[in-house]
Amino acid sequence: MTASLTAVTDALLGLYRRAPMEFVRGAGVHLYDTEGTAYLDFTSGIAVNALGYDDPGVKRAIIEAAETGVIHTSNLYRTAPGEQLAEKLVRASFADRVFFCNSGAEANEGAFKMARKWGRMVGGVAKHEIISLRGAFHGRLFGTVAATDRPQYRNPFRPLAGGIHLDELREVISAERTCAVIVEPIQGEGGVRVIEAAFLKALRELTKERNVLLILDEIQCGYGRTGTVFAYEQVGIEPDLLTIAKPMAAGLPMGAVLLTEAVAQAMQPGDHGTTFGGGPFVAHVANHVFDRISDPALLEHVRAMEHAMCELLAGVQRRSPKVRAVRGRGLMWGVDVTDPAKDVVARALDQKLLLVGAGDHTIRLLPPLVIGRDDLAKGIEQFEAAIG
Numbered sequence: 001m002t003a004s005l006t007a008v009t010d011a012l013l014g015l016y017r018r019a020p021m022e023f024v025r026g027a028g029v030h031l032y033d034t035e036g037t038a039y040l041d042f043t044s045g046i047a048v049n050a051l052g053y054d055d056p057g058v059k060r061a062i063i064e065a066a067e068t069g070v071i072h073t074s075n076l077y078r079t080a081p082g083e084q085l086a087e088k089l090v091r092a093s094f095a096d097r098v099f100f101c102n103s104g105a106e107a108n109e110g111a112f113k114m115a116r117k118w119g120r121m122v123g124g125v126a127k128h129e130i131i132s133l134r135g136a137f138h139g140r141l142f143g144t145v146a147a148t149d150r151p152q153y154r155n156p157f158r159p160l161a162g163g164i165h166l167d168e169l170r171e172v173i174s175a176e177r178t179c180a181v182i183v184e185p186i187q188g189e190g191g192v193r194v195i196e197a198a199f200l201k202a203l204r205e206l207t208k209e210r211n212v213l214l215i216l217d218e219i220q221c222g223y224g225r226t227g228t229v230f231a232y233e234q235v236g237i238e239p240d241l242l243t244i245a246k247p248m249a250a251g252l253p254m255g256a257v258l259l260t261e262a263v264a265q266a267m268q269p270g271d272h273g274t275t276f277g278g279g280p281f282v283a284h285v286a287n288h289v290f291d292r293i294s295d296p297a298l299l300e301h302v303r304a305m306e307h308a309m310c311e312l313l314a315g316v317q318r319r320s321p322k323v324r325a326v327r328g329r330g331l332m333w334g335v336d337v338t339d340p341a342k343d344v345v346a347r348a349l350d351q352k353l354l355l356v357g358a359g360d361h362t363i364r365l366l367p368p369l370v371i372g373r374d375d376l377a378k379g380i381e382q383f384e385a386a387i388g
């Protein structure tokens with residue numbers, strides 16, 4: 001166990017404006033600081049800790065995985081947990097194949113390469129462009145930041161990766177030049193914007209018509225967060241590729257690309273890879289997480305909490321003139337407030353509630369999927385107090 005922190009270190013690269021408290025313990029939907037003060041978590045480590053903290057099943061899976069003595073072998077050799085998880089994901093989705101990696105951005109970068117290779121196979125080198133939507137967030141690596149609609153993330157790194165565009169779709173989707181369109185069914189960082197089912201259906205039609213791949217980024221909104229394993233299930237469309245990451249291994253780093261056989265045909269050994277992806281330790285834990293988040297009882301619970309959240313937030317909106325709009329699905333909600341979001345987040349911290357913003361005036365609510373009705377109500381009460 002490492003010693004508790006005293007002074008703030010300047011050894012870490014200063015990329016994050018971190019809150020001052022230091023968390024040393026977690027249980028259920030609470031984190032505890034060095035003083036033993038409990039903080040109710042409406043952030044889940046930004047949509048990662050779907051099963052909350054100190055979950056006995058997760059703990060058991062971690063111990064089982066450690067007890068094999070095989071944390072890592074590299075992808076030179078076969079190991080069972082990754083193969084088993086891939087089979088589960090294929091059975092539960094549109095996909096025929098799965099590629100494992102270590103984060104969300106890495107999953108999207110992988111999906112971009114797969115789309116490019118497929119484009120080359122079906123249409124030659126010209127068919128290489130990837131299009132993302134206004135408001136999108138797909139990650140901070142070179143390809144993904146080019147597909148992310150935040151000037152402050154993009155501009156300091158120009159020139160960005162070529163052939164990746166943020167645009168108005170109908171005009172730019174070209175059968176000759178476009179290989180893929182990438183969309184978050186619910187934009188997370190972009191302000192919890194639920195993309196309408198009708199839009200997604202029309203996009204699916206258009207991409208099919210023009211022989212363009214549809215990539216769904218469910219890194220934040222997928223894996224049970226909206227009350228179904230995948231968010232696309234509620235829309236009634238199927239993508240060609242889908243990326244997931246955050247909650248996959250209960251906080252251990254993991255990501256994945258799910259893809260159809262038609263896209264997989266374009267990829268040959270050596271076309272892509274990663275040292276750690278799908279290793280036996282992380283994949284063993286991820287098997288446990290998948291079994292839990294695909295349990296109909298948990299999904300039913302998320303849908304019940306969606307109703308509770310909807311009612312509670314409607315009450316807040318009725319009472320508070322500082323709330324401009326409320327939107328969301330499942331346990332992923334965005335609330336537009338008149339004050340700067342960072343002020344509301346800071347005041348919530350005083351109430352011992354953890355929140356995260358999504359833009360200058362939007363608060364994101366992402367509690368663990370296992371949250372109960374009482375904690376949900378308590379959190380919303382603290383949130384209302386923080387709104388002021």
Ligand code: PLP
Binds near residue numbers: 046103106184219
């Ligand atoms: N895509 C979406 C929709 C995300 O919300 C995120 C992270 O917030 C990413 C991609 C990037 O994931 P990571 O931070 O694991 O690279």
